Amino acid sequence: ELLVAWRHWQKQKSPNSCVGLEAFGRCLAEVASTARTAHEVVGLDSQSALAAALKPFDRLQGPPRGASVTLHGTSPAEVAAELAGAKEFRSRLEAAVGTESAATLLREETIEALAGKLVLNAASFAVPFREGSPPLRAAGVFVLLSTMNHSCAPSVRLETSEDTGSEVSMLTTRDLEAGEPLTLAYVEPDWPGNERRHQLSSHWFFDCDCPRCEAEGRIEEALCAG
Structure with a gap:
């Protein structure tokens, strides 16, 4: 019922966001589970256990200082409020990591x-649904992909597994020289140059x-000069 409610909220509030309420909820649940293990098995105190559980996210590049991403129709504050208002979800977080750590996870600053x-590291892909039906659009964060640089003439393209889309392969788009970066x-490389650059600047901040x-x-400079 909780996932149904979250998906309904997402459809009503922010259907075009690549990262939805369910994704935030699943991430927080995973962090809480990891923190609980670090506390009970490793013996870390609650604060250190939570910090250790959040550490993997440090490997992902975030927005530059003072900038924030767009969630298309909603905001980190609304997401935090919706998650905190889900009593069953909040109680499970508190059972895993305690009231104080659960409150930290549900803060607007944490969600932001x-x-x-x-948002900056999610890769979109299609997941097969029913035969004769269009595939479902989904997104996932793959750490290796998140380390790769962009090019409007890329040397590799992505291909996801046909069954679940949970596995990603990188295939070269052309013959490459030894040492040439991937x-x-x-x-979309087919977009006009100004559209590509605008999207890269507004979404990825470069x-x-x-x-x-x-x-x-x-070429544009030469045409303008002529």
Whole structure:
């Protein structure tokens, strides 16, 4: 019932967000489970156990200082309020890590920091549904992919497993020289240059200077000069 309620809320509030309420809930549940193990098995105090459980997210790049990601129709404050208002979910967090640590996980600041990590590093893919039905759109965070740089002329493309989409393979798009870096396209390479650069700047907070964008920039300068 909880997942049904979360999915209904998401559909009503923010259907186009790549990271939804359910994703936040599952992440917090995983963090709480890891923190509980660190406390009970390793012997860490509650605060240290929670910090250790959140440590893996430090491997993911977040927004620059002072910037925040867009959740398309909702906000970290609303997400935090919805999660905190789910009594069953909150009680399970408290049972796992205690009242104080559960409150820390459900704070707006925690959700905002988590949102930045998830939104910037999530990869979208399609998951097969029923025969004859269109695939379901989903997103996941794959640590290896999150370390790869962008190029508007990428050297690899992604291919997800046909059954669940939970496994991702990287296939080269062309013959590569030894030592040539592997790059991904964060946006559709077929988009016009100004649209690609706008999306990269507004969503990922950087100005693209890949060889393709530099070449297109020189062409535009030449046309304007002529």
